Amino acid sequence: MFQEIRIRLAAINTLILFILLALLGSVLYTFTYHQLYRNIDQMLIGIANRTQTEHYIKLLTEKGAGRAVEHRVISLLWDKDGNLHAQIPQDAFSAADLVNFKTNPSNQQPYTLLIAGHNYRTLSRSIPLEEDLANLQPDLKNVQMIQYITNIDLEAKLVRNLMILLLVMGIAGGGISLLAGFFLANRALIPINVSWNKQQQFVADASHELRTPLAILQSQLELLLRHPEQTIEEESIRIHTVLTEIKRLGRLVADLLFFARSESNQLELEQSRFSLYDLINTTTEQFRPLAEIKGVRLNVFCESDLTFYGDQERIHQLLLIILDNALKFTSENGLIELRCQKSKKAIKLELEDTGIGISEHDLSHIFDRFFRSDKARSRVQGGTGLGLAIAKQIVEAHHGQIWAESILNQGTTIHCVF
Ligand SMILES: Nc1ncnc2c1ncn2[C@@H]1O[C@H](COP(=O)(O)OP(=O)(O)OP(=O)(O)O)[C@@H](O)[C@H]1O
Ligand SMILES: [Mg+2]
Structure with a gap:
């Protein structure tokens, strides 16, 4: 190519x-x-x-x-x-x-x-x-x-000697410039090649991820058609599965669109100053009922006068991604703690959970697109592995850093610094 x-x-x-x-x-x-x-x-x-x-x-x-x-x-x-x-x-x-x-x-x-x-x-x-x-x-x-x-x-x-010397040098120079030309062309193509391969991998992963819910949808709908005499109530489990997969597809398409946009540098931030305290409170309140159902405690510590300059929508998305993970990977009687504080130079956001944790090997991959640990893969309600990759893009678009600390079977902490 x-x-x-x-x-x-x-x-x-x-x-x-x-x-x-x-x-x-x-x-x-x-x-x-x-x-x-x-x-x-x-x-x-x-x-x-x-x-x-x-x-x-x-x-x-x-x-x-x-x-x-x-x-x-x-x-x-x-x-x-x-x-x-x-x-x-x-x-x-x-x-x-x-x-x-x-x-x-x-x-x-x-x-x-x-x-x-x-x-x-x-x-x-x-x-x-x-x-x-x-x-x-x-x-x-x-x-x-x-x-x-x-x-x-x-x-x-x-x-005459100068002419001969220049001609010899010209021929040698021609040869060298040919080699140099190939060398430079190779060098110039390395980053293009890398991003092309990444893109290819991304498309392959994306189509694979799209294929699974589509296959489930197809099979469930075919089964529904086989028994037209059944009532909606009788088929409610199947219909529920179809709806779940449709939701999953919708989310996946939205995530893919996010990457397509950020890839072409269209991830435009609508920056403004907003209250981070308010945003954290409203977002965690959305999760509280889910946490209660799961029997997980959710604690929030945030200074009330904390403001942030950035894209409120994107920061909200970031909070959703990390809270979703924390809740998803923490089982009953667990604890999730969100801490946010401002130092002289930066705003620090930490989300600690007492969930399943991440192995040392997986820890270096969790921000890769489509990465899921084997444990996460085997879970019924597993995601696509795009959440943290999106979170990373959002944090970096705000000139911040994101990283994770984790001990297997003990818990995970996600750190964001802006
Ligand atoms: N709090 C956590 N505890 C344990 N493992 C985690 C945690 N957060 C992330 N991981 C691991 O990192 C992987 C990648 O996370 P990510 O949010 O990108 O994907 P996902 O949650 O599987 O899917 P998606 O977010 O797209 O629905 C997860 O599959 C899981 O293995
Ligand atoms: Mg996730």
């Missing part, structure tokens, strides 16, 4: 990582390339500009054009007809190489030449001080252009 999403997520992750790497690589390459070539071009332009001075020309001519005036730079002197007049330093290039150098008077920008496997950066400039040049050395009077050349094999190699 998640395979397609996983692949799609991985592909998107990989693509993003790969684009980022490619962008980074090209920025690095372009920056290095331009930085290197800019330095060389600046050097060539600097020399060309200095050449315009008389001093330089003197230097160039008087010294007999015997040495390079600038480190790494070779100057070629071209005449009007495009013939080479001289090269400085002498014999820098062989005659065969020189054929490849040609000046282009209209191109005054540096450019790159590849000659006999070597890379050169070159810049040509015409000589404005023609007269001076002629005065100083009549021989040079025909010289019109000076071409400045520097070998850039080192830089070209550097740029």
